[in-house]
Amino acid sequence: MGIIIKDLTKKYGEQLALDKVSFSIKSGEVVGLLGPNGAGKSTLMKSITNAINPDSGDILVNDFKVSDQPIETKKMIGFLQENNPLYMDMYVKEYLEFVTSIQKVEKSKIDEIIEKVGLTPEKHKKINQLSKGYKQRVGLAQAIISSPEILILDEPTNGLDPNQIIEIREVIREIGKEKTVILSTHIMQEVEALCSRVILLNKGRIIADQSIEEFKGQYRSLEEAFHTLTL
Template structure:
């Protein structure tokens, strides 16, 4: 598997969400995608998954341009958005059967995924009856049901209790043995526990792309490194064309 992003730029009106982004991701990596709120992380993930149209630049996945091969690319990508959209009135197996039908895969796969993500104790319930932690597991199950080569997770442990966080991390670690995972998170312990590489986005630019130890560098913790790299926010306002620091 390979993901190649070349000169990707995305604008919303006068705001540049991604500024000439280029990066390469290989097989069996768990990558921590970091950045402050509004840095461009979600825009990048949605561009890779085809949720947002590519207007400038190019994304190639498994040798195919995803803009020209949208359906084929989506077959090989799994995505768990931050808001984890689910159908609350569906039962777990009913929902996963629906997803399996969309991907045209055997329903026997559902039992494997239910066990893998730890849904077995709750598998007979409606989604609306589940705790937030189990709803996250359902979202993760739909993202991996079709055995994607690339799994993209946007804040997968957001709002979970410590035990649930550990359980979801274990699932992600297990998936990362065979798949490539892009994990967006604000939790630095999650990056240390799961990732070998960090991509840091700030103001729409990649300002760090390095192994975790190198990213941490001279700092006592990843939190300190993150704060140092992102503390100075320099931008040019279209009205004044002056550089300000906040």
């Protein structure tokens, strides 16, 4: 159970975004997906969620093959994209009701999720009235409202102030006790605080796949490891 990636390859024209990427993530792991801009992180995450089709290779989510059983695998995954697309003219609670209707989730879960991500004071506002930080919370709420077994978060604390970052980290930490989480971020402290393992991508290839403790044993910090390995 979990995620298995086998020889995943994706090209955009002449650019090789993913070059035979292979790894597995066990159920219940919280894994940091790191790499410089253009390393292939977004392509990898969108491939797992079946938002894009790789050119070759296989992706298995809890033993379901993404290419053959896209509906089944999508039901198991919650995804917060970096650009966090939302319906800006909807009210917060209205939007989450819309999400639950699509995902066939009980509407009774909405207030619980709103409280969990700290949206209670803003739940009757239109999304376009919210600060960037609260919009991120709406995006996180839609990602977790179906209680997915796998959660993929692309820069989840983007635009949040320091207090909000701490609050969202706590939410992710609680989720990570029960779910499989892939966290992509440029904030190394976030990775150290939340992840037990790091997969480091560069130019479409995995250049390191180790536990946080192994990185700390080889480098003075995760920042130094990142800088040294991606130069």
